[in-house]
Amino acid sequence: MSIYRVTEVIGTSPTSWEEAAREALTAASLTLRDLRVAEVAEQDIVIDDRGGIQQFRVKLKVSFKYEVPWNAATAHAGAGAQPHA
Template identity: 50%
Template sequence: MATSNPAPSVYSVTEIIGTSASSWEEAAKNAVETAAKSLRDLRIAEVCKLDMRVDGGKVVEYRARVTLSFKYEA
């Protein structure tokens, strides 16, 4: 029985930062959904860092640093 090997694939990885006034989850979602408008064939999104912007002792913005991988097209 012969097995077929799929063609090798190459993926590109980029890091982006999403923001939200309400939550880290929303910040990460904003990052991915915004990137998806210009990057095709997104495969994996990994939240690699969470932080907040503080102004006057209050949290004013949640930030999520997201690493995205997508299929590389030559």
């Protein structure tokens, strides 16, 4: 049985949404292991004072395998069992 956790990360780029997504995934991969799926949750653009595009931004929902600490896994091994009367 596997359990996955989802977290949100935001990447930015002056050139494209694709590059912004790459930046977000690169940063996430530095601290999260076993990345599985990234879903684009939002895309937006920061507009400069002349009306041009200053930045592309992408919010990603990234899933990764959740690692249960060994002692927590064994402590909950009997979870769901009926208490004795």
